[in-house]
Amino acid sequence: MTKKTLVIGASLKPQRYSNMAINRLRMYNHEVVAFGLKSGKVNDVEIDTELMSYTNIDTVTLYLNPKRQQSYYDYIIGLRPKRVIFNPGTENPEFYNLLKQNEIDYEVACTLVLLGTGQY
Numbered sequence: 001m002t003k004k005t006l007v008i009g010a011s012l013k014p015q016r017y018s019n020m021a022i023n024r025l026r027m028y029n030h031e032v033v034a035f036g037l038k039s040g041k042v043n044d045v046e047i048d049t050e051l052m053s054y055t056n057i058d059t060v061t062l063y064l065n066p067k068r069q070q071s072y073y074d075y076i077i078g079l080r081p082k083r084v085i086f087n088p089g090t091e092n093p094e095f096y097n098l099l100k101q102n103e104i105d106y107e108v109a110c111t112l113v114l115l116g117t118g119q120y
Contacts, residue, residue, distance in 0.1 A: 002030045003120065004056050006079070008072065009063030010036035010047045017087065018063035021111045028115055033057075051075050061085040061111045066092040077102050085111055 005025055011018045018034075022042045025032045033054050036047040051072075060081045062069065069092055076084060077098065083105040086092060091108055099106045107114075114120040 010034035
């Protein structure tokens with residue numbers, strides 16, 4: 001079953017983990033939408049530079065440091081994803097608590113590892 005995933009902190013640079021995650025998610029046939037600072041395309045995924053009202057988001061995977069996440073708390077909670085993945089370097093206990101209060105699951109994990117080990 002594919003899981004519609006929003007990548008926040010998407011980058012056009014191939015060496016960035018968010019870029020690798022988009023490619024790997026597509027390789028596993030997951031539907032992907034992406035938000036980043038620069039518009040462009042990674043694989044067949046357009047990177048949006050404006051916050052969109054995406055629907056049916058299963059997973060939000062974060063590639064933003066905790067300070068930069070703060071301005072997206074309400075937006076992410078408003079999307080009502082089933083879960084949020086905090087990739088290495090994005091760990092944020094303050095946001096974990098907000099997600100818990102809103103009954104949204106979260107994982108402190110690496111999207112690339114989850115995909116590679118069949119745990120996504």
